[in-house]
Amino acid sequence: MQVICERCGKSENFVFSNWHCECGGAWLLQAILPVSGDSIDTHENSIWRYRGFFPVELRHPQDSLGAGFTPLLPCSIYDHKVLLKLDYLMPTGSFKDRGVELMMNALALAGVRQVVEDSSGNAGASVAAYAARLGMHASIFAPAHASPAKLAQIEVYGAQVHTIPGARQNASRAVMDAVQNGMVYASHANNPVYLLGQQTAAWEIWEQMAFHVPDWVVVPVGQGGNLLGYYEGFRALLRSGMIERLPGIIAVQPQRLAPICDAYQQGWREWMPVSAPQVGSVAEGLAITQPVRWKHIVDALDQSHGFCVRVPEEQILPAQYQLAKQGFYIEPTSAVVIAALPQIFNIVENNPRVVVSLTGSGLKSPAVQN
Numbered sequence: 001m002q003v004i005c006e007r008c009g010k011s012e013n014f015v016f017s018n019w020h021c022e023c024g025g026a027w028l029l030q031a032i033l034p035v036s037g038d039s040i041d042t043h044e045n046s047i048w049r050y051r052g053f054f055p056v057e058l059r060h061p062q063d064s065l066g067a068g069f070t071p072l073l074p075c076s077i078y079d080h081k082v083l084l085k086l087d088y089l090m091p092t093g094s095f096k097d098r099g100v101e102l103m104m105n106a107l108a109l110a111g112v113r114q115v116v117e118d119s120s121g122n123a124g125a126s127v128a129a130y131a132a133r134l135g136m137h138a139s140i141f142a143p144a145h146a147s148p149a150k151l152a153q154i155e156v157y158g159a160q161v162h163t164i165p166g167a168r169q170n171a172s173r174a175v176m177d178a179v180q181n182g183m184v185y186a187s188h189a190n191n192p193v194y195l196l197g198q199q200t201a202a203w204e205i206w207e208q209m210a211f212h213v214p215d216w217v218v219v220p221v222g223q224g225g226n227l228l229g230y231y232e233g234f235r236a237l238l239r240s241g242m243i244e245r246l247p248g249i250i251a252v253q254p255q256r257l258a259p260i261c262d263a264y265q266q267g268w269r270e271w272m273p274v275s276a277p278q279v280g281s282v283a284e285g286l287a288i289t290q291p292v293r294w295k296h297i298v299d300a301l302d303q304s305h306g307f308c309v310r311v312p313e314e315q316i317l318p319a320q321y322q323l324a325k326q327g328f329y330i331e332p333t334s335a336v337v338i339a340a341l342p343q344i345f346n347i348v349e350n351n352p353r354v355v356v357s358l359t360g361s362g363l364k365s366p367a368v369q370n
């Protein structure tokens with residue numbers, strides 16, 4: 001598989017040990033196949049439904065946990081109609097299973113038996129589950145303050161958990177030591193195959209909307225894999241002549257740490273150092289001070305005529321409860337998109353073709369609000 005560096009444009013044949021470009025940029029798969037309704041494998045009710053859109057060498061998994069093919073459900077929130085993409089209904093309870101199912105199968109097919117990953121919890125749980133399914137060993141580096149339910153989930157799958165004190169980026173530094181000692185990095189932030197798996201969310205929505213696209217897609221942003229999956233998935237449809245325009249992509253971040261909103265709204269050309277807040281947000285999955293693919297995310301907002309919304313901290317848990325009152329139990333990280341809806345509806349007209357991505361199960365981070 002040919003990959004191209006997002007930062008310097010260098011192209012090479014992808015090998016997992018070479019997890020990023022020597023310039024530090026992340027890889028993207030270079031060959032984007034034409035996509036069409038005719039290539040959908042309608043016998044498959046998972047990401048493998050779109051195997052015809054993948055490079056040939058990725059089309060036949062060693063094993064699956066059935067990621068993907070989640071419902072798209074109409075719902076009324078704050079008196080506005082939206083479509084909820086229920087990506088928290090995944091094998092490990094988070095959207096990351098789309099990309100991880102494809103990435104871990106690619107690793108297994110390449111003969112990799114041991115991987116490392118850093119994560120605030122959900123990517124780690126996903127990598128741990130797929131390692132178990134595929135007969136691999138996983139070591140996960142997670143912040144010590146990660147949700148106990150997420151850490152327990154990682155351990156139950158049989159992965160080795162390394163809890164790292166301090167800010168989220170300390171876990172990223174710790175995994176680098178393991179990678180420098182020769183471990184293979186199964187990185188949801190950097191791996192180009194992961195990003196391809198995330199694109200299946202866009203293709204599902206297109207199919208679920210009778211081969212049309214919504215006007216807007218609302219996603220929480222940490223590393224931005226969900227957002228970029230939607231952007232690149234819809235771009236693949238546009239390039240193939242299957243749709244006439246891109247949906248506007250709306251990124252949502254907690255006000256306490258919103259580096260993508262800063263970069264986009266202030267027109268950053270280079271990354272400006274961002275510190276972790278002294279008191280972190282309850283949206284723990286979004287505690288990323290420097291998203292690896294930040295420029296790509298900013299381009300996605302720009303090219304799709306989207307925008308970025310900051311959510312005040314005190315609105316996040318009430319939004320989680322607001323949705324739970326309708327039966328949808330999502331984690332606080334995921335609830336930022338619900339908290340953002342009043343701001344979003346002030347900007348976009350009242351339009352039923354708004355898709356809201358629900359990314360993580362409430363069981364991941366149980367909390368009781370007083």
Ligand SMILES: [Zn+2]
Pocket residue numbers: 005006007008009010021022023024025
């Ligand atoms: Zn490069």
